[in-house]
Amino acid sequence: MPLVPVPVLVLLQMLVGVSGALPQCDPRVRGMCKPTVEEKPKCADLVLSYCEDMAYSQTMFPNILGQKTRKDAESSVEYLLVSVVDSLLGGRCNPDVRMLACSVLTPRCERNSVLRPCQSACEAVHKKCRRAFEEIQMAWPYFLDCDRFFVGDEEGCYDPLEGLREQEDEAVAATEVPPPEGPAASLQFTYHSNSEMISALKTAEDRCADIARTYSIGRSMEGRELLAIEFSNNPGEHEPLEPEVKYVGNMHGDEVVGRQLLIYLAQYLCSEYQSGNERIQTLVNTTRIHILPSMNPDGYELAVSGANGDSYGDEEVPRYGSWNVGRNNAQNIDLNRNFPDLTSIVYSRRRQRSFHTDHIPIPDNYWFGKVAPETYAVMKWIRSVPFVLSANFHSGDLVVSYPYDLSKHPLEQNMFSPTPDDKVFKLLAGIYANTHKTMSSDEARCGSSRANSQKGIVNGAQWYSVAGGMQDFNYLHTNCFEVTVELGCDKFPPEEDLFGAWHDNQEALIAFMEAAHRGIKGIVKDEEGNVIKGARISVRGIRHDVTSAENGDYWRLLPPGIHIITASAPGYARAIKKVRLPPRMQTAGRLDFVLREAPPGSDEHKGENSFLSAAAYERFDPYNQYARYTMTSELNQSREERSEKPWWWNYFVSVGGPAPTWLLKHY
Ligand SMILES: [Zn+2]
Numbered sequence: 001m002p003l004v005p006v007p008v009l010v011l012l013q014m015l016v017g018v019s020g021a022l023p024q025c026d027p028r029v030r031g032m033c034k035p036t037v038e039e040k041p042k043c044a045d046l047v048l049s050y051c052e053d054m055a056y057s058q059t060m061f062p063n064i065l066g067q068k069t070r071k072d073a074e075s076s077v078e079y080l081l082v083s084v085v086d087s088l089l090g091g092r093c094n095p096d097v098r099m100l101a102c103s104v105l106t107p108r109c110e111r112n113s114v115l116r117p118c119q120s121a122c123e124a125v126h127k128k129c130r131r132a133f134e135e136i137q138m139a140w141p142y143f144l145d146c147d148r149f150f151v152g153d154e155e156g157c158y159d160p161l162e163g164l165r166e167q168e169d170e171a172v173a174a175t176e177v178p179p180p181e182g183p184a185a186s187l188q189f190t191y192h193s194n195s196e197m198i199s200a201l202k203t204a205e206d207r208c209a210d211i212a213r214t215y216s217i218g219r220s221m222e223g224r225e226l227l228a229i230e231f232s233n234n235p236g237e238h239e240p241l242e243p244e245v246k247y248v249g250n251m252h253g254d255e256v257v258g259r260q261l262l263i264y265l266a267q268y269l270c271s272e273y274q275s276g277n278e279r280i281q282t283l284v285n286t287t288r289i290h291i292l293p294s295m296n297p298d299g300y301e302l303a304v305s306g307a308n309g310d311s312y313g314d315e316e317v318p319r320y321g322s323w324n325v326g327r328n329n330a331q332n333i334d335l336n337r338n339f340p341d342l343t344s345i346v347y348s349r350r351r352q353r354s355f356h357t358d359h360i361p362i363p364d365n366y367w368f369g370k371v372a373p374e375t376y377a378v379m380k381w382i383r384s385v386p387f388v389l390s391a392n393f394h395s396g397d398l399v400v401s402y403p404y405d406l407s408k409h410p411l412e413q414n415m416f417s418p419t420p421d422d423k424v425f426k427l428l429a430g431i432y433a434n435t436h437k438t439m440s441s442d443e444a445r446c447g448s449s450r451a452n453s454q455k456g457i458v459n460g461a462q463w464y465s466v467a468g469g470m471q472d473f474n475y476l477h478t479n480c481f482e483v484t485v486e487l488g489c490d491k492f493p494p495e496e497d498l499f500g501a502w503h504d505n506q507e508a509l510i511a512f513m514e515a516a517h518r519g520i521k522g523i524v525k526d527e528e529g530n531v532i533k534g535a536r537i538s539v540r541g542i543r544h545d546v547t548s549a550e551n552g553d554y555w556r557l558l559p560p561g562i563h564i565i566t567a568s569a570p571g572y573a574r575a576i577k578k579v580r581l582p583p584r585m586q587t588a589g590r591l592d593f594v595l596r597e598a599p600p601g602s603d604e605h606k607g608e609n610s611f612l613s614a615a616a617y618e619r620f621d622p623y624n625q626y627a628r629y630t631m632t633s634e635l636n637q638s639r640e641e642r643s644e645k646p647w648w649w650n651y652f653v654s655v656g657g658p659a660p661t662w663l664l665k666h667y
Helices: 006-015 070-074 077-088 096-105 119-135 162-170 194-207 257-274 278-286 297-309 342-349 364-368 373-384 422-435 470-477 497-517 608-618 625-643 649-653
Strands: 212-219 225-231 244-248 288-292 387-394 397-402 457-459 481-488 520-526 536-539 542-547 553-556 561-568 575-581 593-595
Touching: 070 077, 077 096, 077 649, 096 119, 119 194, 194 212, 194 225, 194 257, 194 297, 212 257, 212 373, 225 257, 225 373, 244 497, 257 278, 257 288, 257 387, 257 481, 257 497, 278 497, 342 470, 364 625, 373 470, 387 470, 387 497, 397 422, 422 457, 422 481, 422 497, 470 481, 481 497, 520 561, 536 553, 542 553, 561 593, 575 593
Parallel strands: 244 288, 244 387, 387 481, 397 457, 520 593
Antiparallel strands: 212 225, 225 288, 397 481, 520 553, 536 542, 536 561, 561 575
C-alpha cells in the first residue's frame, strides 16, 4: 500500500487549482503543497448536524471527497447515508460508522489545513462493522476505504472516534455490547437464513484467518452464492500428500439439518483449533477440509416459507412420492437426480475385459439435457480438487447410504448393488453410523430404509434405486468416495431440536473426516525424480483405480488386510508392491512408487486406449450447451436483480442524482 493515497493527492491538486504535477509538492511534508491560487481555503465552523458531536469544531471545504461547499456536502448521497446509517444498521455500529464518515465529509481543520483521519481507526471500524453492512447487503461505502482517504500516524493523522472514546469512558453503560471476539464464541443453535449463513462462514474465516478461507463454487439458479469454507493449515493450496475431504449439505432445499450442522461444524473447527484442541489441530493440520453447507439455497428459501406456512415439519414426510416444497432447485430439478448417470454405463460394460469403474467420462448427450447451475458448479468443483472422501447430508431417514445408488437390475427397485469397493464403503458408512449417538441402534431407526438397513448403514440401491445421484458420480468419475448421510426423519425440525442434532452428530462428523487417513498414500515419480501426474494405482481384486494428482500424490482408501498394489502410467513399466494394513491405524500407510521408463515396443506403450479415454475424460460441456443455456438465464437473472434491489435502495434513488451503485454489493 503506498504511503500517499495517490488518487486523493490528484484530487486535491485539482481542487486547489494546481495544474500539472509540481515536483516541489511533496505531500508527505505537510504544508509544501502550496496552492498557486491566491484564495486559500480556510478553516470554518463545523455545522453539519449529523457531524456535530465530533471532537473538533473546525472543518474545511473542499473536504477530502472534493465537495467544495457545505451545501455540496449536505446534499450528497454520502451525507444522506451518514444521516440514516444508524437506522439502516438497526443501531449497530452507532456512532462509529457515522463518525468515521464525518471525518471524511467534515475533516478536522487546524491552522487552515486539513488533517486526515487515521487509517488504523478506519480499519478498526471496518473490522467491527463490515458484517453489519453485509447483513443488509450493502457494500462497504467507497468513501470509507481505509487505503484511499485515511493516512498513517507518521502523517500526523487524528483519531476521529476520539470524542466517542471520551464519552464511553464517562458512560460505561454503553448501549451496545460489541460482538464477541476471539475463539471463545459459542455456537448458536438457531436456523440461519442464507445471508446469515454467509455471514457466519465469513465470520469464521475472519476469526480463523490462518486456517480458514471462504470461496464460491458458483451460483444457484436465482443467483445466490454457493459459498464453501475450507479449513487447512495452508488454506487455498493443495499440499502434497494431504487428503482433501468435503461435506455438502442442503442439496435438497427442504432438508435443513445438515446445512445447520455444517455451519456449526465450521464454527466449531475454528474455535476448537484456536483454543488448542489437539485432535482438531491435528485434523486441520493434516487434512484439507471443504464445507459447502448449502448446495441449494434457492430451495431453502422456498422451504422456509413452506415451513412457516404450516407445520409440515412435524409429520413424517414420505421419503419420496409427493413433491416437497423447496426440495428441488428453482427450476424444479432434483439435484440428486441431475448428475450424469455413469452407473448405467458401468453396468452395460461390466462384462468387458479390463473394464474399470473409475474416471468414466461424461457422455456428450448429458449436456443436451437440463443441467442445473448447482449441479454444474459442483461437478466443476469435484473435478478441480483431488477429493478423497466426502459426505452429502440429507434428511428423511436415519441411515448412511453408500454406492451404488442405481440398481444393477433395471426392474429391481431394492436390489443390493455393490461397488468393487463395497468393503471400503461399508467401513466408511459404519464409521459415521457407529460414532453417531443413535444411528446404529435398532430403536432409533425411522423412515423407509428400515427394511434394508443394518446397524445404520444401507446400500443405496437396496434402499431404493436412483439414477443420476451425486455419490455414484463421485465414485465413478473421480477419486472421491462419497456416502449419503440421512440425519433424521424430520426434514425441518423445530429450532429446539438443533442442539440435539449437533450433539448426536458432532463426533461422527469429526471421525468421518479422520477416515480420510485410512488406507495408503504416496507419491509416484520417475527415475529422475519427476512426479507423475495421472498415474493409475490399482488394487488387486478391486476394479476401481485411483489416479495421482498434480504433485504425483495419491490416496487409496482401503480396509485393513493385505493388498497388492500396482502403479502404472503410459510409457512406464508398472511397479507392484504388497502392503499389510493393520486393523487399527491412525494415518495412511506411505507407499511411494518409482516407475522406470518402459523399453520401446513394450506393452506399456500400447496405452492408446487410456489416452483416448483421458481425452474423453477432459471433455466437459464440449458443445457449450450449459454456457449457452445460462447466458439466457443470466440475462433474466440480472433483469431480476435490477428489480430485486435491497429494501433500502429506493430511499437513495428517490433523492435524485446519479444512482449510488457503489452501495450495491454485487454491482
Ligand atoms: Zn435428500
